[in-house]
Amino acid sequence: xxxxxxxxxxxxxxxxxxxxxxxxxxxxxxxxxxxxxxxxxxxxxxxxxxxxxxxxxxxxxxxxxxxxxxxxxxxxxxxxxxxxxxxxxxxxxxxxxxxxxxxxxxxxxxxxxxxxxxxxxxxxxxxxxxxxxxxxxxxxxxxxxxxxxxxxxxxxxxxxxxxxxxxxxxxxxxxxxxxxxxxxxxxxxxxxxxxxxxxxxxxxxxxxxxxxxxxxxxxxxxxxxxxxxxxxxxxxxxxxxxxxxxxxxxxxxxxxxxxxxxxxxxxxxxxxxxxxxxxxxxxxxxxxxxxxxxxxxxxxxxxxxxxxxxxx
Amino acid sequence: xxxxxxxxxxxxxxxxxxxxxxxxxxxxxxxxxxxxxxxxxxxxxxxxxxxxxxxxxxxxxxxxxxxxxxxxxxxxxxxxxxxxxxxxxxxxxxxxxxxxxxxxxxxxxxxxxxxxxxxxxxxxxxxxxxxxxxxxxxxxxxxxxxxxxxxxxxxxxxxxxxxxxxxxxxxxxxxxxxxxxxxxxxxxxxxxxxxxxxxxxxxxxxxxxxxxxxxxxxxxxxxxxxxxxxxxxxxxxxxxxxxxxxxxxxxxxxxxxxxxxxxxxxxxxxxxxxxxxxxxxxxxxxxxxxxxxxxxxxxxxxxx
Numbered sequence: 001x002x003x004x005x006x007x008x009x010x011x012x013x014x015x016x017x018x019x020x021x022x023x024x025x026x027x028x029x030x031x032x033x034x035x036x037x038x039x040x041x042x043x044x045x046x047x048x049x050x051x052x053x054x055x056x057x058x059x060x061x062x063x064x065x066x067x068x069x070x071x072x073x074x075x076x077x078x079x080x081x082x083x084x085x086x087x088x089x090x091x092x093x094x095x096x097x098x099x100x101x102x103x104x105x106x107x108x109x110x111x112x113x114x115x116x117x118x119x120x121x122x123x124x125x126x127x128x129x130x131x132x133x134x135x136x137x138x139x140x141x142x143x144x145x146x147x148x149x150x151x152x153x154x155x156x157x158x159x160x161x162x163x164x165x166x167x168x169x170x171x172x173x174x175x176x177x178x179x180x181x182x183x184x185x186x187x188x189x190x191x192x193x194x195x196x197x198x199x200x201x202x203x204x205x206x207x208x209x210x211x212x213x214x215x216x217x218x219x220x221x222x223x224x225x226x227x228x229x230x231x232x233x234x235x236x237x238x239x240x241x242x243x244x245x246x247x248x249x250x251x252x253x254x255x256x257x258x259x260x261x262x263x264x265x266x267x268x269x270x271x272x273x274x275x276x277x278x279x280x281x282x283x284x285x286x287x288x289x290x291x292x293x294x295x296x297x298x299x300x301x302x303x304x305x306x307x308x309x310x311x312x
Numbered sequence: 313x314x315x316x317x318x319x320x321x322x323x324x325x326x327x328x329x330x331x332x333x334x335x336x337x338x339x340x341x342x343x344x345x346x347x348x349x350x351x352x353x354x355x356x357x358x359x360x361x362x363x364x365x366x367x368x369x370x371x372x373x374x375x376x377x378x379x380x381x382x383x384x385x386x387x388x389x390x391x392x393x394x395x396x397x398x399x400x401x402x403x404x405x406x407x408x409x410x411x412x413x414x415x416x417x418x419x420x421x422x423x424x425x426x427x428x429x430x431x432x433x434x435x436x437x438x439x440x441x442x443x444x445x446x447x448x449x450x451x452x453x454x455x456x457x458x459x460x461x462x463x464x465x466x467x468x469x470x471x472x473x474x475x476x477x478x479x480x481x482x483x484x485x486x487x488x489x490x491x492x493x494x495x496x497x498x499x500x501x502x503x504x505x506x507x508x509x510x511x512x513x514x515x516x517x518x519x520x521x522x523x524x525x526x527x528x529x530x531x532x533x534x535x536x537x538x539x540x541x542x543x544x545x546x547x548x549x550x551x552x553x554x555x556x557x558x559x560x561x562x563x564x565x566x567x568x569x570x571x572x573x574x575x576x577x578x579x580x581x582x583x584x585x586x587x588x589x590x591x592x593x594x595x596x597x598x599x600x601x602x603x604x605x606x607x608x609x610x611x612x613x614x615x616x
Contacts, residue, residue, distance in 0.1 A: 015459055018455070022460075029472070140544075143596065149578060153578045153586060251461030251463070269471075270556060281468070285464060289464070292459055
């Protein structure tokens with residue numbers, strides 16, 4: 001087990017390096033220097049040179065990359081070109097806000113997905129199965145940004161049930177601030193629910209057909225212990241998908257955060273794109289992608305812990 | 313046994329040998345038969361066909377100009393005489409905009425999948441068939457791109473290249489290439505190990521011919537099915553990029569962009585504002601259901 005974990009961690013290092021290269025390279029496939037685009041046309045060459053030196057854009061590309069990577073490893077992503085405040089500080093706050101949404105949405109979506117998928121598989125071919133198949137296909141085809149708008153329309157415009165956007169003031173009591181969470185969390189949980197539900201249904205159906213399930217029932221086990229056995233066998237693939245989905249929730253919430261004006265990492269990324277704030281952009285993408293890699297790593301290790309066959 | 317009987321049997325056998333073999337349904341024929349018996353797949357295919365026809369024939373189903381607005385007719389509700397689906401925030405007829413919008417939305421959704429099918433399919437089959445160093449090189453490069461959540465990578469590429477239809481198509485194509493490569497590599501590796509491919513190679517068939525006649529015939533089906541399932545995601549993502557202001561630029565009609573520009577109008581005309589999103593939803597749902605239908609019709613194991 002330890003050998004497997006160590007090997008998996010070693011394999012993740014070249015991927016992380018590759019990710020950092022892609023993130024750095026993406027910015028530089030665009031012609032022109034980030035500073036040139038920001039400076040007014042009448043700025044003197046000396047001032048531009050000074051700015052380039054200040055932000056480190058005057059060095060050759062590979063030096064810029066190495067310096068950027070070295071600093072990034074220390075959590076130093078430089079200063080925002082837009083407001084000259086440290087990127088790391090902005091990023092931590094934004095990531096925290098995104099985390100709250102992602103965790104809650106994941107808990108809601110995963111538990112609903114498992115419940116629905118399991119019910120559908122246990123009642124295979126009967127109405128709960130058909131109802132659920134319809135719901136999950138709808139879940140994976142929904143453009144979630146549209147769903148967000150429809151929810152706002154229904155719960156905030158047509159009825160005055162929930163706040164439409166933002167995350168509330170610090171001064172508000174906890175209950176009022178929780179209300180701001182409801183709509184974004186529900187919106188974000190729809191896709192994981194559909195995706196997980198579909199996989200749980202397929203996996204459980206496959207396992208139910210295996211001989212050991214029949215043997216357990218024949219041995220006289222009641223319904224729930226049998227379901228527990230099935231659950232343990234269905235866990236690895238479902239767990240893997242959950243890891244991926246949680247990663248998507250962290251990195252892909254940009255559209256939903258835009259609709260709800262939620263000050264998370266997606267919103268930060270959106271602002272950075274429109275302000276052409278390269279340091280913020282690079283840092284946000286790098287950190288989110290690294291999270292994704294680490295998450296997949298953890299999932300692989302967890303899978304191996306549950307199922308010894310994966311360790312090989 | 314009498315001679316008559318022997319003669320009868322002999323004639324029967326001869327007749328059987330002479331008669332053309334009873335037509336055994338081929339694989340594709342059976343797929344077509346199963347599809348014809350699947351009402352859901354037929355229904356969604358018809359809806360998709362209608363969406364495509366109406367988008368392409370937009371000038372025939374509406375007499376309004378998709379760009380000509382009117383200050384007086386802004387944000388009319390659904391059912392207004394002359395504008396049966398209402399008007400948008402600059403007074404343009406929404407039905408007209410939705411019809412014309414389908415052109416760009418479908419193009420921006422389908423083209424990235426086609427591009428990634430060609431490039432990713434080629435790389436994947438190459439990696440799967442060649443294996444060794446080439447295969448490892450291709451697959452490890454794809455692993456790096458796999459480390460990005462798809463929407464994040466699309467937004468990053470699009471945001472850096474600047475907005476515009478072609479950049480959004482390019483960004484999505486880049487996003488879809490890695491999964492395409494992975495699927496193609498997996499099925500090609502499986503196909504390469506089949507006995508008849510082995511036999512063809514052993515009997516001296518050239519590599520190109522083995523790939524063309526034996527490998528492609530076995531891998532194209534699964535790869536194409538996977539590609540159709542990506543179209544639904546692609547439509548949602550491309551409309552999402554436009555929704556963020558990274559894709560199609562105003563004043564052109566595109567569902568995601570329309571949804572964004574009508575977003576402020578949900579307080580005035582909530583139902584009108586939700587229509588472009590409904591179109592995105594319907595189209596992606598139809599593509600999803602169609603791809604599910606085709607997949608299960610093509611799955612030999614399911615249909616035994």
